[in-house]
Amino acid sequence: MIFDRFTALDAIGPYEVLSRLPGAELSFVAKEAGPKRSDTGALGVSADLPIAELPDPEIVLVPGGEGNRPLLSDDRVLEWLRSAHETSVWTTSVCTGSLVLGAAGILDRKRATSHWVYLEGLRSFGAEPVDARVVEDGKVMTAAGVSSGIDMALTLAARVAGDQVARAIQLGIEYDPEPPFDAGSPAKAPPELVELVRNLEREPAPSRRA
Amino acid sequence: MIFDRFTALDAIGPYEVLSRLPGAELSFVAKEAGPKRSDTGALGVSADLPIAELPDPEIVLVPGGEGNRPLLSDDRVLEWLRSAHETSVWTTSVCTGSLVLGAAGILDRKRATSHWVYLEGLRSFGAEPVDARVVEDGKVMTAAGVSSGIDMALTLAARVAGDQVARAIQLGIEYDPEPPFDAGSPAKAPPELVELVRNLEREPAPSRRA
Numbered sequence: 063m064i065f066d067r068f069t070a071l072d073a074i075g076p077y078e079v080l081s082r083l084p085g086a087e088l089s090f091v092a093k094e095a096g097p098k099r100s101d102t103g104a105l106g107v108s109a110d111l112p113i114a115e116l117p118d119p120e121i122v123l124v125p126g127g128e129g130n131r132p133l134l135s136d137d138r139v140l141e142w143l144r145s146a147h148e149t150s151v152w153t154t155s156v157c158t159g160s161l162v163l164g165a166a167g168i169l170d171r172k173r174a175t176s177h178w179v180y181l182e183g184l185r186s187f188g189a190e191p192v193d194a195r196v197v198e199d200g201k202v203m204t205a206a207g208v209s210s211g212i213d214m215a216l217t218l219a220a221r222v223a224g225d226q227v228a229r230a231i232q233l234g235i236e237y238d239p240e241p242p243f244d245a246g247s248p249a250k251a252p253p254e255l256v257e258l259v260r261n262l263e264r265e266p267a268p269s270r271r272a
Numbered sequence: 273m274i275f276d277r278f279t280a281l282d283a284i285g286p287y288e289v290l291s292r293l294p295g296a297e298l299s300f301v302a303k304e305a306g307p308k309r310s311d312t313g314a315l316g317v318s319a320d321l322p323i324a325e326l327p328d329p330e331i332v333l334v335p336g337g338e339g340n341r342p343l344l345s346d347d348r349v350l351e352w353l354r355s356a357h358e359t360s361v362w363t364t365s366v367c368t369g370s371l372v373l374g375a376a377g378i379l380d381r382k383r384a385t386s387h388w389v390y391l392e393g394l395r396s397f398g399a400e401p402v403d404a405r406v407v408e409d410g411k412v413m414t415a416a417g418v419s420s421g422i423d424m425a426l427t428l429a430a431r432v433a434g435d436q437v438a439r440a441i442q443l444g445i446e447y448d449p450e451p452p453f454d455a456g457s458p459a460k461a462p463p464e465l466v467e468l469v470r471n472l473e474r475e476p477a478p479s480r481r482a
Contacts, residue, residue, distance in 0.1 A: 207446025
């Protein structure tokens with residue numbers, strides 16, 4: 063499910079993995095169908111269906127992005143999520159998408175994760191924040207910030223179709239990461255960089271991006 | 273530059289990184305502006321400008337995807353690429369996007385890379401194939417398959433804006449990868465899986481995806 067000012071990679075990383083599952087049918091949906099822009103503005107993605115036309119997906123995925131904050135109090139979206147969660151095989155999120163799951167009541171007494179800047183915020187929804195890249199609790203799977211959606215989707219592919227299919231997808235997308243720096247988590251980056259990025263992520267729009 | 277049947281993550285991985293460069297202006301362009309679909313079909317992205325309206329980008333990026341094969345003999349696209357390359361600061365590709373750079377003559381006597389299934393094909397354009405995730409030769413930077421565009425874009429961000437900015441972007445997108453399997457390159461995956469994926473990637477449409 064996307065929305066205006068979503069974080070592109072939160073949605074497209076998992077899309078690239080899950081769309082390669084044999085027989086998978088994926089749809090980008092939104093409260094209202096039509097074009098949605100990413101949070102950094104230059105990407106326009108089509109939501110091909112309104113959520114009302116896809117009441118019972120087997121896998122639900124909510125990405126992050128500053129544009130999801132209004133959804134935290136959007137009854138129509140939260141009701142759709144609660145209802146979809148009743149029949150889903152997996153209910154998932156990437157980055158601050160977990161805040162939306164939380165607002166829908168789906169994370170109550172669940173272990174869950176989010177972008178590191180927002181992780182503690184999960185407590186307000188009754189969730190237990192877990193500092194991990196991918197967290198599973200029952201049929202709820204949540205990923206940490208942005209790029210972690212790729213790791214989550216490979217984990218999900220393995221649960222849905224088996225390890226060998228997940229490995230084939232990993233090889234197909236040549237996912238053998240070699241980041242040029244070792245600064246991808248607050249535990250590894252120097253403290254001053256952590257503070258800088260924390261402040262950047264919490265800035266008001268248009269530069270807030272978590 | 274996108275096109276119908278492009279590989280989504282090839283384009284969006286780098287987009288997520290480069291759009292966070294301070295002051296960056298990004299545009300999705302295509303031979304003709306308008307909606308383009310990804311190779312696995314369910315994603316529609318808007319090409320906001322025709323290439324004719326963006327003759328001199330500082331950074332050019334060509335993604336992969338089976339839909340780029342017709343571009344290998346498309347004079348208007350190849351002429352645009354050659355001309356853009358004359359004034360660009362960086363000319364780049366992800367996955368089989370390097371075949372398009374090759375067809376434009378940009379890889380002649382250059383070291384370059386591509387998706388592992390297509391790597392040797394670079395020789396036909398006078399390039400020297402290099403089995404590496406990111407390859408720089410002068411102002412030409414090429415990435416291996418699909419997900420490697422994220423590593424390339426962080427490398428590029430460092431060249432353009434310095435290591436500290438690149439590290440801040442890496443921390444912002446929480447790029448501290450933990451693939452659930454170790455099968456992301458042909459050197460690491462078992463031989464039978466390598467053969468399976470090689471055949472899948474080389475299948476005719478609609479299931480060919482490299």
